[in-house]
Amino acid sequence: MYNRKCGLAAAFLSVFLLTGCWDQRELSTISVVTGMAVDKGEKGKYILTIEAVNAQELNNRTASGFAPSTVYGLEGDSLEGLAQKMNVAFSRNLIYSHMKTLIISEKVAKKGMLDFLDFLERDREIRDDFNILIARGVKASDILRVTYQFQKSSPLKLHAQLDSMVKNWGGDPDVRLNDMIEALTSTGREPVMAAVTIKGNPKKGKSIENMQKVTPDAIVTLDSMAIFKAQKLKGFLNLNDTRNYIWIEDKLRRTSLTVPCKKNHYFDARVYDNGTKVEGYLDNGKARITVRVRTEAYLNGTQCAADLVKVEVYKKYEDLLEKTIKKNLLNTITKVQKQYGLDIFGFGEKVRQQDYQDYKKVENNWEYYFKNAEINVNVTARLRRSGIRTKSYLTNIKK
Amino acid sequence: MLKENISLTQLEALLLNFLLGSAIVIGIGTDAKNDAWIAILIATLIGGGTILFYWFLMNRLPGKTLYELLEFCFGRKFAILLSHGYIVYFLYNSGRVIRDFGELMASALMPNTPIEIISLTICFVIGYILYLGLEVLARTSEIFTPYLFGFIFLLTIFLLVSGQIEMTRLLPVLGEGFKPILKSLFPGLLTFPFGELIVFTVIFLNVTDTKKGQKASLIGVGVASFLLIFSSILMIVTLGVDGILRSNFPLLSTAREVAIGNFIERIDAIVVFIMMLGILVKGSVFLYGALKGLEYIYKKPFRYFSIPFAMLVAFYSVLISVNFADHLQEGLKLVPYFLHLPFQFGIPAVMLVILLWKQRKGKKNKTGWNYGSNQKAKKNPGT
Numbered sequence: 001m002y003n004r005k006c007g008l009a010a011a012f013l014s015v016f017l018l019t020g021c022w023d024q025r026e027l028s029t030i031s032v033v034t035g036m037a038v039d040k041g042e043k044g045k046y047i048l049t050i051e052a053v054n055a056q057e058l059n060n061r062t063a064s065g066f067a068p069s070t071v072y073g074l075e076g077d078s079l080e081g082l083a084q085k086m087n088v089a090f091s092r093n094l095i096y097s098h099m100k101t102l103i104i105s106e107k108v109a110k111k112g113m114l115d116f117l118d119f120l121e122r123d124r125e126i127r128d129d130f131n132i133l134i135a136r137g138v139k140a141s142d143i144l145r146v147t148y149q150f151q152k153s154s155p156l157k158l159h160a161q162l163d164s165m166v167k168n169w170g171g172d173p174d175v176r177l178n179d180m181i182e183a184l185t186s187t188g189r190e191p192v193m194a195a196v197t198i199k200g201n202p203k204k205g206k207s208i209e210n211m212q213k214v215t216p217d218a219i220v221t222l223d224s225m226a227i228f229k230a231q232k233l234k235g236f237l238n239l240n241d242t243r244n245y246i247w248i249e250d251k252l253r254r255t256s257l258t259v260p261c262k263k264n265h266y267f268d269a270r271v272y273d274n275g276t277k278v279e280g281y282l283d284n285g286k287a288r289i290t291v292r293v294r295t296e297a298y299l300n301g302t303q304c305a306a307d308l309v310k311v312e313v314y315k316k317y318e319d320l321l322e323k324t325i326k327k328n329l330l331n332t333i334t335k336v337q338k339q340y341g342l343d344i345f346g347f348g349e350k351v352r353q354q355d356y357q358d359y360k361k362v363e364n365n366w367e368y369y370f371k372n373a374e375i376n377v378n379v380t381a382r383l384r385r386s387g388i389r390t391k392s393y394l395t396n397i398k399k
Numbered sequence: 400m401l402k403e404n405i406s407l408t409q410l411e412a413l414l415l416n417f418l419l420g421s422a423i424v425i426g427i428g429t430d431a432k433n434d435a436w437i438a439i440l441i442a443t444l445i446g447g448g449t450i451l452f453y454w455f456l457m458n459r460l461p462g463k464t465l466y467e468l469l470e471f472c473f474g475r476k477f478a479i480l481l482s483h484g485y486i487v488y489f490l491y492n493s494g495r496v497i498r499d500f501g502e503l504m505a506s507a508l509m510p511n512t513p514i515e516i517i518s519l520t521i522c523f524v525i526g527y528i529l530y531l532g533l534e535v536l537a538r539t540s541e542i543f544t545p546y547l548f549g550f551i552f553l554l555t556i557f558l559l560v561s562g563q564i565e566m567t568r569l570l571p572v573l574g575e576g577f578k579p580i581l582k583s584l585f586p587g588l589l590t591f592p593f594g595e596l597i598v599f600t601v602i603f604l605n606v607t608d609t610k611k612g613q614k615a616s617l618i619g620v621g622v623a624s625f626l627l628i629f630s631s632i633l634m635i636v637t638l639g640v641d642g643i644l645r646s647n648f649p650l651l652s653t654a655r656e657v658a659i660g661n662f663i664e665r666i667d668a669i670v671v672f673i674m675m676l677g678i679l680v681k682g683s684v685f686l687y688g689a690l691k692g693l694e695y696i697y698k699k700p701f702r703y704f705s706i707p708f709a710m711l712v713a714f715y716s717v718l719i720s721v722n723f724a725d726h727l728q729e730g731l732k733l734v735p736y737f738l739h740l741p742f743q744f745g746i747p748a749v750m751l752v753i754l755l756w757k758q759r760k761g762k763k764n765k766t767g768w769n770y771g772s773n774q775k776a777k778k779n780p781g782t
Contacts, residue, residue: 021512097665121645124507127665129658178642178656185641353570360574 031092034069035155036083037103037140038116041075045113048082049073049141052090053153067208068152071144079116080123097125101155102132103196105140109226109233117184120177128177131162134195134226136236138202146198146205146218154220162194165222170243170255173225183228187363188348190228192245195236197223227336227344234340237332244332247325248291248345250276256300259324261317267302269321269383271295280347280373281355282362287373289347291333293325295379299386305394308386321381329377343370405605407615409537412544413602413680414619415626418446419547420681421499422592423630424674425727426649430583433569433640436631438580438588443624445584446593449743450620453596454613456747457603459754465600465688466695472753479696481746486692488742489598490712493685495730497522497716500678502723507651508671518713521675525683526709530702533605533687540680547676550669551626555633557657557666564636587731590739592627593620597743598688647723650674686712 031052039047049071057068072089076082086094102120120126135143144154151157162172172194183191198218204210205218225242226233237245246252252274258266273296280289299308299317306313336344348366352359362369405413428435428442460468465485470478500521501514509517528536558564573580599616606612634649637656646652654670657663686709690701693708720726 021509021516023509023511124510127655127658129664178638182639182641350567353567356571356574 025093025095029093030095031090032098033094033096034099034153035101035103035144035158036079036096036099037073037105037135037144038079038108039073039105039140040107040111040113044076046077046079046082046108046116047073047075047141048079049144050083050086050094051144051153051155052092052094053156058152058156065208068147071141071206073141078119080119095125096123097127099126099130099155100159102130103135103140103143103155104132104193105135106137106195106226106233108140109134109193109228109231112230112232114231117177117181121181130177131159132175132177132180132193133158134193134233136195136197136223136226138198142198142202142205143196143220146202146220147208147210148216148219149211152211158196158220161220162222166251167253168255170246170252171239172222173242173246173249174251183346184230186346186349187366188343188350188352188359189346190230190342190344192228192344193226194222194242195224195226196220227340227342229340229342234342237336240328241332241335244328245344247274247293248276248278248329248333250274250278252276257297257321257324257328259317259320261302261304261306261320265303267304267306267317267320268300269297269317269381270300271297278345278347278350279354280351282351282358282369285369287347287351287369288376289350289373290376290378291329293329293377293379293381295321295325295381296384297321297381298384301387302392302394304392305397306392307395308392309390314383318381318383321383322379325381326377326379329379330375333375333377337371337373337375341367341371343367347373403533403605404607405534405537405602406541407606407608407611409541410602410606410612410615411619411622412541413537413684414596414599414616415544415623416540416547416677416680417596417599417684418592418620418623419626419673420592420677421496422627423650423677424499424503424648426631426634426643426646427592427627428583428588428631429643429649430587431579432575432644433571433635434573434575434580435583435635436569436628437573438583439624439628439631441580442584442588442593443620443628445589446596446620446624447617449589449593450596450599450616451613452751453600453747454603454609454616456751456754457600458609459758461609462604464604464691464695465597466692468600468750468754472750472757482692482696485742486689486696488738489685489689489692490708490715491719491738492595492598493682493689493712494716494719495726495734496678496682496685497712498719498726500675500682501716502726503648503651503671503674506723507648507667515713515717518716519710521679521682522709522713522716523706525679525686525712526706528679528683529687529690529705529709532702533602536680536683536687540676543676547673550673551630554654554657554666554669555629557659557663558633558637558653561657561659561663563656564633566636568636568639569632586735586740590735590743591730594739594743596620597747598685600747601688601691602684648674682712 033050034053035051037049041047051069051071053069056062057066074082074085083096146154148154148157151160165172166174173192175193180191183189198205199221200216200218202218210216210218224236224238225245226236228234243255255271257269257271259269261267275294277292278289280287336342343366347370428438431438460471466482469481473481497518501517504517505514528539603612630650634643634653637653638649642652643649651667651670654667657666690704690708693704694701720729
């Protein structure tokens with residue numbers, strides 16, 4: 001009898017104690033926000049546009065052909081205020097913790113108005129797992145509106161797209177909020193972000209019909225990489241340079257490199273493993289940076305007639321591969337050194353870690369040292385195998 | 400007043416959770432930047448010394464608590480005055496610890512819930528545990544400690560797998576030399592968390608075997624320090640120094656970084672468990688220290704005081720400071736100098752001197768050797 005009373009009391013108490021107190025939210029009263037877009041405002045500082053998805057439409061079984069999400073924008077001076085004010089248009093409580101993509105317009109970035117990152121870092125709901133992108137040449141809010149057949153909502157599509165991109169080719173610096181802030185607060189590194197744009201007509205992109213076409217009227221594409229000086233956008237690097245950038249950063253997962261083997265003939269090396277180490281130190285007022293790359297690849301296509309049973313041929317191709325990688329990486333570094341003079345590679349950080357005493361003296365003037373740094377790239381490339389063929393059929397074509 | 404006994408493992412578990420307690424919540428040694436782990440390593444040695452010092456003190460009069468020692472040294476009247484000081488000090492510390500937890504819950508998990516409710520709920524649990532006695536507290540921490548290890552292990556694995564760890568963040572080692580480390584050692588690491596072990600002088604007598612007890616408490620301090628160093632390194636390599644300095648609760652921020660394949664993420668709860676356990680034990684031990692003092696002064700079993708005083712702690716944990724910055728600043732700038740140092744080292748050191756002096760006299764009186772030498776001194780005053 002006593003036990004029963006105790007049990008009842010415990011059940012009764014837990015009703016009050018296990019509900020999350022004042023912070024409880026019912027599933028039926030919330031909407032999940034998947035993406036945010038920040039544009040420059042006319043009256044206020046920013047225009048914040050958010051997309052809240054309709055979960056029913058995202059599920060193929062329950063979808064009934066309505067719009068997958070609702071996009072709405074508000075103008076004001078701070079993101080936090082706007083994010084909480086969104087109920088001027090939305091009926092449910094908005095949940096920001098599942099946000100997948102943050103899109104910042106080129107204009108905002110060019111003005112260096114990234115102060116809102118503080119709110120994103122501070123807020124307890126928002127996490128460090130969303131992509132940060134620059135909308136190049138288009139309004140950030142338009143990118144949220146473009147529909148897509150598979151994920152339907154644009155932020156979800158971009159999140160998956162960039163993830164696949166990183167896994168297959170590289171080309172996305174894969175910047176998260178923490179990386180961004182770490183770069184902003186460090187003296188030896190400047191921030192970067194991936195930039196996306198819309199191919200096609202943004203106006204037509206916001207309709208459901210856009211999802212019904214084989215060639216959509218508008219599609220969001222990965223365009224380039226934006227580079228910053230502190231909070232200010234300074235320029236863009238193309239996708240090949242972006243890949244070289246993540247190659248140096250040791251973030252490369254897999255990629256395909258097309259290497260010339262004869263004039264206007266190429267072979268493809270599928271890089272599946274890569275390790276990069278950067279060593280740096282200051283020597284007589286000059287920064288010396290050594291980038292050591294160790295790459296493993298397999299040959300996955302050649303346009304030259306090559307006898308790929310022989311070790312010498314492998315050797316030759318490895319040399320070509322090494323040379324190409326070295327040339328590419330050096331090109332990108334010199335380009336950034338000459339054109340922008342911004343240490344996006346974090347060489348300063350490496351020098352700081354490896355040669356702290358010297359670095360401390362030049363810390364505030366690192367940009368100058370980066371511009372004049374002597375860069376050395378060492379590449380060791382290994383071609384391990386050649387797909388499921390040995391000799392290319394090109395070696396015995398009967399003419 | 401029943402004598403309660405705790406086993407050596409239980410003492411270790413208590414020490415471990417006590418030291419992790421709020422230290423793991425707010426992060427320690429951050430003054431030393433990315434050498435925080437070295438600072439904690441050095442502090443460990445000092446911490447081991449500290450606990451041996453307290454043991455040495457307690458071994459002068461075996462079976463007596465801190466309060467009875469005070470009486471022995473200063474006489475009952477003055478001891479009651481000092482005991483009140485210690486009681487308030489322990490209650491205050493308990494309140495601070497609960498406040499740490501309240502702030503954690505309020506800023507990271509449940510922002511809309513009043514902190515009063517959070518404090519009251521956890522203090523009610525603490526009061527109930529202490530009402531049941533020290534043995535229950537010891538058993539509670541003994542039961543939950545394996546989970547603590549499990550969760551820290553899990554957290555490490557998750558962080559490793561999600562690729563957030565960059566060992567180079569530990570570089571440069573000792574870039575600024577030993578100066579920042581010394582700065583973070585004194586009085587920071589010395590008094591918090593290691594000096595706070597003073598409250599264990601109330602608990603030591605519950606361990607039956609003092610020899611083994613000393614060894615066990617050294618092990619407890621060692622394991623706790625290992626975990627503190629480990630978590631410190633974990634935080635540095637995941638967040639970077641700047642990230643830690645910007646976080647109110649670095650370990651929580653670290654756990655938020657975990658994301659494995661859109662599947663294992665949002666594991667904050669693991670870290671909150673670690674913190675909650677530490678806070679529960681630390682708050683309880685401090686409250687127990689205060690309750691034993693009340694028992695000594697008013698000669699009533701401490702159980703009578705447990706619930707009311709737990710509620711008092713809840714109350715004061717809210718009133719202690721107006722906001723979080725105030726709470727932290729008070730804890731870093733004022734408390735170490737005005738409370739920790741005198742209560743943790745000042746009074747015990749004075750006590751040690753008096754104890755040694757009194758006991759020397761006592762011993763000599765017994766053998767009679769002292770008496771003779773005194774007479775000798777009186778006999779030839781001029782030479």
